[in-house]
Amino acid sequence: MQNNQTSQEIIKDPTPLQETWYNLKKNKGAMVGMTIILIFIFMAIFAPLISPFDPLAQIIEDRKTPMFTNGHVFGTDDLGRDMLSRLIYGARISMAIGVISVGISLVFGILIGVTSAYFGGIYDKIVMRIIDIMLAFPYILLTIVIVSVLGPSLMNAMVAIGISQIPRYARVVRASVLAEKEADYVLAERALGAGNFELMFLTILPNCLSPTIVQATLGVGEAILSSAGLSFLGLGAQPPTPEWGLMIASSKEFITNAWWIVTLPGIAILLAVLGFNLFGDGLRDILDPKMRN
Amino acid sequence: MFKHILKRLSLLIPTIFGVVTLVFFMIALAPGDPARVMLGERANAEQIEQLRAELGLDKPLIQQYGLYLSRIVRLDLGKSITSGQKIASEIKERFPATIELAIWAMLFATVLGVLLGVTSAIRRNTWVDYTTMGGALVGVSMPVFWLGLVLIMIFSVWLDLLPTGGRMNIRYFFEPITNFYVIDGIIMWFKEGTPKFLVSALRHLILPTIALGTIPLAIIARTTRSSMLEVLQQDYIKTARSAGIKERRVIYRYALRNALLPVITVIGLQFGLLLSGAILTETVFSWPGIGKWIYVAIGARDYPAVQGGIIFISIFFVLINLVVDILYSVVNPKIRLQ
Amino acid sequence: MNQHEKETLLSIEDLNFSFTTQRGIVRAVRDLSINIKKGETLTLVGESGCGKSVTAHAINQLNPMPPGHVDSGKIVFNGTDLLTLKKSEIEALRGTQISMIFQEPMTALNPVFTVGSQIADVFLTHQDMTKQEAMEKAVELFRLVKIPAPERRVHSYPHQLSGGMRQRAMIAMALASPNPGLMIADEPTTALDVTIQAQILDLLQDLKQHIEMSILLITHDMGVVAEMADRVVVMYAGRKVEEADADSIFHNPHHPYTLGLLNSLPSNKKYKGARRLEAIDGTVPDLLTIGEGCPFANRCVYQTGECSRSFPKETIISESHSVWCHNYQAVKTENRQ
Ligand SMILES: Nc1ncnc2c1ncn2[C@@H]1O[C@H](COP(=O)(O)OP(=O)(O)OP(=O)(O)O)[C@@H](O)[C@H]1O
Ligand SMILES: [Mg+2]
Numbered sequence: 011m012q013n014n015q016t017s018q019e020i021i022k023d024p025t026p027l028q029e030t031w032y033n034l035k036k037n038k039g040a041m042v043g044m045t046i047i048l049i050f051i052f053m054a055i056f057a058p059l060i061s062p063f064d065p066l067a068q069i070i071e072d073r074k075t076p077m078f079t080n081g082h083v084f085g086t087d088d089l090g091r092d093m094l095s096r097l098i099y100g101a102r103i104s105m106a107i108g109v110i111s112v113g114i115s116l117v118f119g120i121l122i123g124v125t126s127a128y129f130g131g132i133y134d135k136i137v138m139r140i141i142d143i144m145l146a147f148p149y150i151l152l153t154i155v156i157v158s159v160l161g162p163s164l165m166n167a168m169v170a171i172g173i174s175q176i177p178r179y180a181r182v183v184r185a186s187v188l189a190e191k192e193a194d195y196v197l198a199e200r201a202l203g204a205g206n207f208e209l210m211f212l213t214i215l216p217n218c219l220s221p222t223i224v225q226a227t228l229g230v231g232e233a234i235l236s237s238a239g240l241s242f243l244g245l246g247a248q249p250p251t252p253e254w255g256l257m258i259a260s261s262k263e264f265i266t267n268a269w270w271i272v273t274l275p276g277i278a279i280l281l282a283v284l285g286f287n288l289f290g291d292g293l294r295d296i297l298d299p300k301m302r303n
Numbered sequence: 304m305f306k307h308i309l310k311r312l313s314l315l316i317p318t319i320f321g322v323v324t325l326v327f328f329m330i331a332l333a334p335g336d337p338a339r340v341m342l343g344e345r346a347n348a349e350q351i352e353q354l355r356a357e358l359g360l361d362k363p364l365i366q367q368y369g370l371y372l373s374r375i376v377r378l379d380l381g382k383s384i385t386s387g388q389k390i391a392s393e394i395k396e397r398f399p400a401t402i403e404l405a406i407w408a409m410l411f412a413t414v415l416g417v418l419l420g421v422t423s424a425i426r427r428n429t430w431v432d433y434t435t436m437g438g439a440l441v442g443v444s445m446p447v448f449w450l451g452l453v454l455i456m457i458f459s460v461w462l463d464l465l466p467t468g469g470r471m472n473i474r475y476f477f478e479p480i481t482n483f484y485v486i487d488g489i490i491m492w493f494k495e496g497t498p499k500f501l502v503s504a505l506r507h508l509i510l511p512t513i514a515l516g517t518i519p520l521a522i523i524a525r526t527t528r529s530s531m532l533e534v535l536q537q538d539y540i541k542t543a544r545s546a547g548i549k550e551r552r553v554i555y556r557y558a559l560r561n562a563l564l565p566v567i568t569v570i571g572l573q574f575g576l577l578l579s580g581a582i583l584t585e586t587v588f589s590w591p592g593i594g595k596w597i598y599v600a601i602g603a604r605d606y607p608a609v610q611g612g613i614i615f616i617s618i619f620f621v622l623i624n625l626v627v628d629i630l631y632s633v634v635n636p637k638i639r640l641q
Numbered sequence: 642m643n644q645h646e647k648e649t650l651l652s653i654e655d656l657n658f659s660f661t662t663q664r665g666i667v668r669a670v671r672d673l674s675i676n677i678k679k680g681e682t683l684t685l686v687g688e689s690g691c692g693k694s695v696t697a698h699a700i701n702q703l704n705p706m707p708p709g710h711v712d713s714g715k716i717v718f719n720g721t722d723l724l725t726l727k728k729s730e731i732e733a734l735r736g737t738q739i740s741m742i743f744q745e746p747m748t749a750l751n752p753v754f755t756v757g758s759q760i761a762d763v764f765l766t767h768q769d770m771t772k773q774e775a776m777e778k779a780v781e782l783f784r785l786v787k788i789p790a791p792e793r794r795v796h797s798y799p800h801q802l803s804g805g806m807r808q809r810a811m812i813a814m815a816l817a818s819p820n821p822g823l824m825i826a827d828e829p830t831t832a833l834d835v836t837i838q839a840q841i842l843d844l845l846q847d848l849k850q851h852i853e854m855s856i857l858l859i860t861h862d863m864g865v866v867a868e869m870a871d872r873v874v875v876m877y878a879g880r881k882v883e884e885a886d887a888d889s890i891f892h893n894p895h896h897p898y899t900l901g902l903l904n905s906l907p908s909n910k911k912y913k914g915a916r917r918l919e920a921i922d923g924t925v926p927d928l929l930t931i932g933e934g935c936p937f938a939n940r941c942v943y944q945t946g947e948c949s950r951s952f953p954k955e956t957i958i959s960e961s962h963s964v965w966c967h968n969y970q971a972v973k974t975e976n977r978q
Binding site: 139140142143144146147148149150151154155156158159231235238239242243244245255258259262265266269272273275276279280283284287288291 | 317318321322325326329330332440441443444445446447448449450452453455456460575576578579580582583586587597598601602606609613616617620621624
């Protein structure tokens with residue numbers, strides 16, 4: 011036994027972030043997901059540089075050009091706009107949708123979840139009741155209701171998706187704050203005179219982030235899907251915005267003669283959402299194995 | 304168990320009340336004046352004022368809310384602005400179409416999902432498992448309406464095998480009886496001696512069923528798999544094996560019965576979500592159900608109709624979850640015998 | 642003991658069993674040989690994690706494979722090597738000639754079926770009878786294992802029974818075979834409180850009077866050994882370190898680890914040398930990194946240089962007593978009474 015002790019090397023413990031990254035690198039699905047996400051982010055940022063055409067420019071004589079023809083790798087749509095360029099600009103919109111709507115849900119979800127778990131009592135009861143009601147509501151309908159209040163536009167669709175997802179985030183955050191709030195380090199901080207705000211957001215919250223991050227990653231994919239759905243119903247992006255869902259909606263009559271106009275934007279959505287789902291699943295396996303399903 | 308069910312029932316009324324309240328106020332706050340929408344551009348201020356009075360829109364919001372609640376209790380959802388029909392009867396007329404499709408989609412998703420989930424679990428980490436779970440992930444990452452369009456493109460346009468939309472061959476002289484076309488088709492078979500109605504109804508159901516059922520299918524397969532994997536590690540599975548119970552029976556009786564408990568909850572939730580997802584699928588397949596009707600109402604800014612439709616589906620969603628919860632407590636002896 | 646009881650029922654010969662895990666290969670059982678004669682109760686003792694359950698589960702192939710695999714060895718039961726049998730043949734042996742009782746009565750019964758129907762299902766699997774008859778048989782077994790109000794209790798779900806009652810139901814299930822040849826009881830009393838433990842052990846003793854069967858009893862409690870065993874195999878970190886009839890183990894132990902185990906008995910603190918071990922310091926070594934030497938070396942007060950180099954050969958103390966220790970002489974001298 012003594013022998014064991016002396017031979018033990020002193021290794022620096024990796025930080026949690028390093029450890030997560032290390033585990034993540036071993037998870038093939040997560041790596042594929044991350045690669046997809048990075049490609050879409052790249053397209054979003056550099057859209058003006060990498061798009062071969064102007065996504066809104068209509069070339070009337072080139073309408074419904076098939077793929078790989080006349081310099082249009084992915085062909086053109088019914089108005090002669092270059093599909094590839096539109097898809098690349100679409101990445102911009104979809105990433106924005108993800109970031110903005112998840113941002114909204116995150117901010118309010120965290121605020122509600124943390125305070126409700128931290129203060130408890132009647133406040134917690136009321137908040138949870140409202141959240142239960144919102145969850146009893148199929149969220150697609152909730153977004154439709156919200157958009158019809160705000161009026162159909164891309165921005166309003168994002169807000170609606172953000173709002174409709176708040177209950178979920180509040181739940182997740184609340185559950186993990188409840189689990190943490192009696193932990194020793196919290197009690198110690200409190201004994202040292204930390205105020206409520208400091209305890210909630212600086213002491214407890216950072217230790218509750220794992221499940222929230224997982225939820226947010228999966229949430230981006232879901233937001234992209236929901237926004238596509240809203241646009242398809244005419245409640246989201248409006249023409250001529252190159253939003254993927256809208257591109258499908260406005261070309262659905264061409265499935266008989268120009269399959270690529272309908273198919274390609276769907277594949278773009280599929281890939282982007284798949285990327286976030288793969289990455290989110292991987293993160294969940296690493297950060298929070300208990301949360302499966 | 305009765306205590307458990309009572310508790311759930313007591314939560315039902317406040318939940319429904321909350322849903323109705325939420326929908327009412329959100330729609331009431333919507334920009335745009337229903338009276339103006341209804342009368343069109345050329346109406347003068349006087350006409351609009353008169354209609355507002357008729358619809359009760361000139362009263363204070365709280366009073367409108369009170370009136371609305373009292374009407375809901377009497378199952379009166381008001382009149383559609385565009386058609387002038389009673390919303391309740393419009394819903395009643397279209398609901399069978401929605402429910403029929405939802406039931407088929409759910410059957411498809413449940414049977415196939417459980418089967419695939421179990422297979423993946425017992426073939427864990429083989430190509431069968433990877434393919435199924437990969438497929439399931441793709442399934443939940445797809446926009447439903449796009450899947451619908453692609454299915455139409457492949458099976459109706461390219462292969463010309465199945466109809467692109469609707470519920471029945473429009474050339475047939477067909478008088479719906481129950482409005483569940485499969486049942487009607489069977490009845491007609493007996494009455495008229497030809498299965499053509501049944502065949503046509505089923506042919507029209509195939510693509511929408513697949514489109515609508517894919518997401519629940521993927522989710523059920525994933526849930527079944529992980530639940531099954533957990534159950535297969537339990538001691539009682541070892542006990543059953545040690546007693547010489549055949550492996551098939553161990554899996555499909557001893558393990559599956561336990562593994563299905565969490566799946567039941569998921570199935571209920573998915574069934575509810577499916578009804579709301581119907582707005583997209585029904586639109587794609589021109590399926591004359593509530594979903595398509597709401598879609599049209601949204602386009603026409605027919606607020607009472609949107610309001611009524613959404614309240615109806617939400618209440619239905621809440622009820623389904625209740626039924627599933629009760630079902631769960633019936634199949635789980637731990638809760639049943641409390 | 643009369644002559645035909647001496648016939649061997651089960652013999653495990655040089656079994657090596659390991660698990661391939663992400664961290665490496667876990668050698669859970671190494672070069673293990675065990676003989677169980679007909680009508681005999683053999684106890685397998687050792688600390689948690691020493692490979693007792695893996696050994697037991699290797700017999701009727703209940704270890705998860707993969708990740709588990711047999712590296713070498715034979716498991717001969719009634720003349721056939723079980724390791725050469727097909728899956729269906731093993732299934733046919735389980736519950737008919739080899740039955741099993743588990744440690745955790747709380748989790749070892751299926752929560753969604755009544756206990757009676759679970760037992761009836763075993764009858765139905767192996768014998769030709771109606772559901773009704775199977776249920777009647779289940780009631781009979783409940784009576785045999787002394788569950789009160791058996792007619793009513795067969796219709797109970799596991800969560801409605803107490804721990805002791807569930808363990809009785811488990812035993813009833815293990816008895817649901819036409820001729821139980823071997824009953825493997827994997828720590829059948831560990832999860833129960835002391836009075837219930839005694840009752841269950843009594844029940845097992847009692848059953849052995851009625852039914853001719855061999856018992857492989859797994860435990861880490863020398864008290865249970867004292868009560869039940871005809872013969873004892875002491876295991877440490879996957880290896881057999883001492884084997885003897887019950888009398889010799891208690892009165893003439895030769896392995897330092899056995900001494901330690903005996904000293905952990907409240908009434909028994911007489912062994913010198915091992916006295917310094919008390920409840921045996923330290924823990925079982927990591928089976929991943931274990932070398933070729935004696936696995937007990939790092940905790941042993943008699944340790945010499947040879948111990949960490951090679952695993953000792955068998956030393957025969959008497960016809961029915963063997964030990965695997967380089968320094969058993971030293972142990973013996975120090976503890977001579
Ligand atoms: N499925 C498995 N995968 C990997 N290692 C395993 C597996 N099952 C058992 N082991 C390893 O085999 C060794 C022996 O385990 P075993 O369950 O036989 O111990 P035991 O003696 O029965 O202990 P206990 O008294 O706790 O029941 C342990 O180190 C364990 O980690
Ligand atoms: Mg064990």
